Amino acid sequence: MKCPRCLNTDPAYFYHGSKGWYCRRCIQFSRVLLEEEKNPVSLSTIPEHAEEYTLKYPLTKDQSRISRQCAEGVKESDVLIFAVTGAGKTELVVESIASALKRKQKVCFAIARRQVVLELQQRLQEIFTESLVIAVCGGHTAITDGDLIVCTTHQLYRYYQAFDLLILDEPDAFPYRGDAVLHGIAETACRGHRIYLTATPDEQLLNQVKQGTLIQLKLNSRPHGHPLPVPVLFCAPEGFLLIRLLHWIHAHSNHPRMIFVPKIIQAERMGKALNLILGKCDVCTSHTEARDDVIQHFRSEPAGLIVATTVLERGVTVPGADVCVYEADSRIFDEAGLIQMAGRAGRSFVSPEGDVLFLLKERSLLAERCVSVLKEANTSCGV
Secondary structure (H helix, E strand, O other): OOOOOOOOOOHHHEEEOOOOEEEOOOHHHOOOEOOOOOOOOOOOOOOOOOOOOOOOOOOOHHHHHHHHHHHHHOOOOEEEEEEOOOOOHHHHOHHHHHHHHHOOOOEEEEEOOHHHHHHHHHHHHHHOOOOOEEEEEOOEOOOOOOOEEEEEHHHHHHOOOOEEEEEEEOOOOOOOOOOHHHHHHHHHHEEEEEEEEEOOOOHHHHHHHHHOOEEEEEEOOOOOOOOOOOOEEEEOOHHHHHHHHHHHHHHOOOOOEEEEOOOHHHHHHHHHHHHHHHOOOEEEOOOOOOHHHHHHHHHHOOOOEEEEOHHHOOOOOOOOOEEEEEOOOOOOOOHHHHHHHHOOOOOOOOOOOOOEEEEEOOOOHHHHHHHHHHHHHHHHOOO
8 A cells, every 4th residue: 555645655554444544644634545546736727927037136157057957957857956055045946937837837835944935935926026926834825826836845735746846945954854754745746846955965865866866956155255154163161151152242243143052941041141131132942932023023133132943044044144053062953954054144245254153062073064064165166
């Protein structure tokens, strides 16, 4: 037996109910009987001129090259765009989206996290003004059909065999990473080819590149042409780390400051302490209510301060932000996460330099590896 939705073949997950066999591995997305033929979802046809788009800024020479190669490559194969944080990954796939829409093909942009879906939907609607771009995520499921669909990876269960082009943003991020159910649902939602966008591809994607089943396009530079900020490592006992943190906060008081910590309770305690000391500090974790409002408040402050867990390590751009990772040697952080957190800095054309500080209680090979990776990226593109 094989589940038509999540592709599970483990007999332990199959159960025979009163109406027939069904898969319990993906039952959270509603029950699907194996005996019933699963037909492709019927979606509206693409209207004329839906492919027309306008970018606010012209692509750089390197961006144009990657964009063109991706649009051609994805016609025949899946594509991995391995691009550093802040490289403009969304802009790199605009030509591929337009090419698909011109051929009257359905396109989906799938993202792991809800808050990024709403943001990206607005950006893509401004780019593709002749198309209906819709967001499908928690709280936004009344309309599920459009010319271009932006959704969380969880919402792909609605779209069996629906998409000719599926763009998976940050496939190495939680919750998509390592989730066999989401992987299976993404596979059955796509009847054509996929584009993977990430600065930190996992071993599975890199192995596909080695096997020749996935085209890799690599971009190590940001549009503004400045080097990626490389973290400064500061290793000391906790008391000294706190003093160094306070010094860093004051030294960067003219920029937005993002402080990452490994645990929720640390974020909450540090946020309260900094509120008492400085009078204002936002906190953002997976337990934060009205998370979108908190992020928006932080962005609205020209020199805001926020303490966050890894919920903000990806998909959130704050122009001019500087970054500090507290206890960067924590086992909770991995190499990809450290690279992504460091990548929140230096993204703005106005403040392209950025500043990144890693505070550690003890030496960390992962933190050192992060520094090496970013230095290598800068060297490879001559910046």
